[in-house]
Amino acid sequence: MPILHGVNASPFVRKVRVAAAVKGIEYESNPLMPLGVSDEYRQKSPLGKIPCWEDGDYVLPDSSCIIAYFEKSHPEPALYPSDARQLGAALFLEEYGDTKLADTVGPFFFERVVKARFMNGEPDEGRLAELLAGEVPAVFDYLEGRAPQGGDGIVGGRFSVADIAVCSPFQNARHGGLEVDAGRWPRLAAYVDAVLGNPFFKPIVEEEVAQLASM
Ligand SMILES: N[C@@H](CCC(=O)N[C@@H](CS)C(=O)NCC(=O)O)C(=O)O
Structure with a gap:
């Protein structure tokens, strides 16, 4: 195995x-x-x-x-669009999720969960306040403009690697107490909810939440 x-x-x-x-x-x-x-x-x-x-x-x-x-x-079901332009868009969103987004929301998880619970440290709330005033809204604004009108497919309306990469860091944000404000970023909030609640993410997230709670 x-x-x-x-x-x-x-x-x-x-x-x-x-x-x-x-x-x-x-x-x-x-x-x-x-x-x-x-x-x-x-x-x-x-x-x-x-x-x-x-x-x-x-x-x-x-x-x-x-x-x-x-x-x-394991080609089926496909996680990458077959259309050339959609493939390019999905790969870029994967990169964006892995870098800019993860770097922007990851500190909420690091400071409030990893540092506070596993390293006996004090969360640096000043660092998080700076992110909330600057990078967080900039990144959320960008994703609000890209998020689908409904459902869980950010590229071509079909679930792909882009959705996995863009939404995964939002679960770390949640662990760290950062939610997308649905009043300010309604499409992004609905999209993240839809993806993290879909049949692939949901059991994985639930298992992880239970593991973190027991640690
Ligand atoms: N581009 C890598 C990033 C992996 C990554 O940064 N993982 C973090 C944990 S979330 C890590 O191992 N950090 C340890 C280090 O940077 O030394 C991927 O997509 O797998």
Whole structure:
């Protein structure tokens, strides 16, 4: 059975778990924390990051690479649009979710959950207030303009890797007490609710919430 290395609360591990659920791919979880990883793990994941997929002698780090690999190994149901322009748009939104969005909302999870609960530290609320005044509304404004009118398909109205990557960091935001204000960003709020509540995300999110509560 393949192994997925990485704790479930990582937005990037969650991406892989949702993609595996869509495609019916089974695996065992190794809930590795990405802090001070061993040299042995670095052999598998040279950047020292989670997730990493290990299937016998085939080892592949990085959520985007793993999902692209799934698409070839298990083509149905497709997670990438077949139309060239939609494919480009989906890949960009995946990149945006993995970088700008994750960097903007990730600190709410880090400060209020990781630092406060697992590192015995005080959350830096000043840092979060700065984000709330600057980057958070800028990122949410951009996504409000891209969010679909209804449903869970940000590209071409069909659920894809873009939805997985854009919505996964919002679950970390939720863990950290940051919700999308539906009064200010109505489309984005409805879209995030629809995706995080869909049949692929929902059980994964529920399991993760229960795990965090028991830690
Ligand atoms: N582009 C990578 C990003 C992975 C990533 O940044 N993972 C974080 C955990 S959420 C990590 O391992 N951080 C540890 C580090 O940067 O050393 C992916 O999509 O898998």
